[in-house]
Amino acid sequence: MLAAGDPLFADGVDLTVVLIVIAKTVVVFGAMLVSVLLLIWFERKLVADMQARIGPNRAGKFGVLQTLADGIKLFFKEDFLPTQADRRVYRLAPYLATVPAFLSFAIVPIGGTVTIAGHQTRLQLADPPVGILFLLAMSSIAVYGVMLAGWSSGSKYPLLGAVRGSAQMVSYEAALGLSTVAVVLVTGSLLTSDIVAGQSGEGLFGIIPNWNVLRLGFIPFVVFFIAGTAESNRPPFDLVEAEQELVGGFHTEYSALRFALFFLAEFMNTITISAIMVTLFLGGPSGPGPDSGLIGALLPVFWFLLKVFAMLCVFVWLRATLPRFRYDRLMDLGWKKLIPLSLAWLLIQAAFLVDVKWGIVVFTGAAVMGVLLWRAMEVGHGATEHEAPAPPKFQEVR
Amino acid sequence: MVAQNIVFGVLAVAMGLAAIRVVTTKNVVHAALYLVVVLAGVAALYILLAAEFIAVVQVIIYIGAIVLLILFGTMLTRAPIGRASDLDNDQRWLGVVVALLLLGVMGSVLADAFGSTKLPKAPQIQRTGDVGLSIFQTYVVPFEVVSVLLLAALVGAVVIARRD
């Protein structure tokens, strides 16, 4: 008896449970890959529409298969490994970029609880009790992908892109963490399933949903949205690969499939961050509809997908609208605005939770401090802070 | 506890090998990456011991912040690709002596404190909330001191990095 007294097999191993886990893994994997293919096509098409172009329209109906065609093409392209590169780290970096992008999706609840073959199971891959901290851990590992890819290429543009990019990701990771705390504060649990459960049910007046975005007063959501965009290196925060200045940024030296993997990771991150945002702030799979039967099981999945799709549309819209941030402004936004704002809001939120009296006290205190500090900063540095540095004066060549 | 013991064995061997490579490798960045392997192994050990909060903190702080900072620092100042010849010096034996001494001290302290304690057959799961309660009710003063320590580190770094 191998299993006797072993915690892992304490209540016996049920083959159905194992099969359910495997089935969930396969389904989530397939769904994510297909949705990345569709997202890239959708983004190109939507941006094309916004710019009054046609966009991809050859492969398949409306060009749906364009990404697939591009992907297949990349399989047949020669892969260069530069002589200057650090071979092992160069090969490792695409893994470090792609795997965390997949893994963070594991904690997202896609639907409610369903019964498969007599087993109650949640439509969620895994629900580790550290829940949302797992997301932070994964996003801190994702920095390694960018950083090592740039360093190991043994080339100047990638190194610049990597240093720049990892400083950016690291700066916004702090804001990302602090805005997540606000959600934990009202839920009292780190589990994503609890966070979603806390947002179900009727909110004010029976019409307005009980979503965290409303309960937390928008600020954590806005901070998380901006930080999440920067974390996944989406435009307007795509300084990691700013084509105009850095060629391809950290993946300049990567070609063929390894390049495709970085691309895949970026879009996967976009989907994941949208899904996490839906989970944390927009009620996850909750929505109106019956609770039981087949419709009751499928409707939450539909609401979840609809919300994620709406978030993705916003991301594409941002990309088509906003120009890339200047680096000084980027750091400014992260350190001088998002982090102080989320810290102050966190304390206000906590004070209101403890007691309304104290909430008002902390709120006024924070407001007064904020105004005072703002004045002090403005006096200290003058108004020149947001000006671009003056260009160096060149001597006229005669 | 068979499955857990097997996992522990695999992790221990991997961590030991990676730890040796940290010292013997000829490239700074590789050394830092082997260090990541060791730290990830420690995180996995914490999970086996049902201390999940510590495990995830290990990943977030040590792998995600501190080793990243080490890598960042070396990359900004001096991290050429390939084998470096100046990573070794002639104080090897002194280093061995110091390491052995440190091992002895740590081992004796651990044996002194927990020598007779047995690991429970099924460890109690340490939830994040329990950690919170013990930090914020029992260890209030150390917690506040941590913030002062962090502040000191930051001020020191700013002073060193600025030339004026």
Next chain:
Amino acid sequence: MKALTTLIAMSGFLREYLTVLVFGAAAVAMVGAMLGAGSLLRPKRAQLQKYISYESGVDPVGTGWSQSQIRYYLFGLLFVMFEVETVFIFPWAVRLEDLGLFGLVEMVVFIAILALGLLYAWRKGVLRWM
């Protein structure tokens, strides 16, 4: 009996992480399979010029590594500070209801001290990029 219930709780606990591990292994396997399939399918025509690192079309100058600004490092350090802070805030946020007013005051003091650090860096111009 109590030992058995803790055993079962532990079993559920480990299984959650085992699932994560399985998912991670599947991700690694997928990436590996893609790269493996690619290496079978793609052509290999070695030519020395192909493996020179890219430098806008001219031959690269010097080594691939060059010194960057140390200012990036300070952001890394600030990040470590805030990451440690975040890690302390999470367990506090989970149990704020039990900790009550005392917990709130503790956290206000903690955040205030760290905010001082941010303020110091701000005033010293570390956060200003130029």
